Amino acid sequence: MQNKIIEIVDSINTSQVFSELSDAQSGGICVFIGTVREFTQGEAVVSLEFETYKKMALKEMDKIAVEATEKWNLNKVIIRHAVGLKVIEDPVVVVGASSAHRDACFEACRYLIDSLKETVPIWKKERFENKQVWVSAHP
Amino acid sequence: MQNKIIEIVDSINTSQVFSELSDAQSGGICVFIGTVREFTQGEAVVSLEFETYKKMALKEMDKIAVEATEKWNLNKVIIRHAVGLKVIEDPVVVVGASSAHRDACFEACRYLIDSLKETVPIWKKERFENKQVWVSAHP
């Protein structure tokens, strides 16, 4: 499938996502955007810092996109993740798919973000007022 | 809930949707966009024409948004539908929600579009080369 966008970028421009996924054969586009939220378990987050093993992350993101197109009938797929310092409300990840009917793009979109969180080598450090924590590192 | 956008418009600007749903308390935004696709059951569509009973449609859209915020913990909700003549790839409907965690916004987004298609008084006429059909009118 040539219609896939797999990227690691410094900052995400949300205004272009729908035109990137738009397609004459598609009746539906589903997009999920992950953003930095102010509170985690009641504590105020100051910022997040994302780090990646870029070469491997791109490979893993590509695998996920290919798997999704094997499972569902998709026209276009996007997986784009940001790295570096992010503050409240900044978009950090965009995943999405377009398909003829809405079932496929909804299910694929959910699959893309769930899989990304499981396997793609990207790490997030949460900075609070008085501490910083690598998310998910410890049980 | 004051953070809901319920609109019937002549044309949809997809570039603004994410900023409309963005929220400091949200970690996830899920959006579905319905677009005009080129083929319906193998026949080439020339255009779609949408008509609405606007006063009632806005009421029904509002009910759906309120129901969604009662079922899920959402920060912002949008339901925006276009009317008039639409051609291939034009966006005709945008629904979306933002929430702290992704489960809620995914499920709510699906609920918004499914409910809209069931109850909101909007009608779509498909124009083909040699005929035109009111969608769903006949069994």
Place this chain on the structure above:
Amino acid sequence: MNILLFGIAKDIVGQSQLYFSEGEDAPSTVLELKKKISEKYPEFRKLTSLAIAVNSEYAEDHVSLNGFDEIAVIPPVSGG
């Protein structure tokens, strides 16, 4: 009594409103209205569904109608 028509209902009747003179002619409930329009325009019987809105809310068959209500014929919806 004016009845608003939309979508295929407008095409079937050939105009965007339907008029019943008050008195004997006017339907007194939603069910009566459905019967009257289906008798006059049998094409309505071929539709997947037929709903009536009273004051811009879906109304069940037993709901009564009067000349002050905003009444509309709602053929099968197809938004999205």
Place this chain on the structure above:
Amino acid sequence: MNILLFGIAKDIVGQSQLYFSEGEDAPSTVLELKKKISEKYPEFRKLTSLAIAVNSEYAEDHVSLNGFDEIAVIPPVSGG
């Protein structure tokens, strides 16, 4: 043999790469590498998981390592 370190692995070791001299010192499999770094830096034992990538692919414990491979320590991921 150079080992790339990311995220909390980099913080635990205090640098972005780890070096093993070829020969006796260098681990010959993924499992041996995991054991060696967990012995030298016990903080690795406290992590939720610990994976090794060989040539930018997740590698199972039995996979052998050599000096030409690109090897990386992959602590629990948290993208998205």
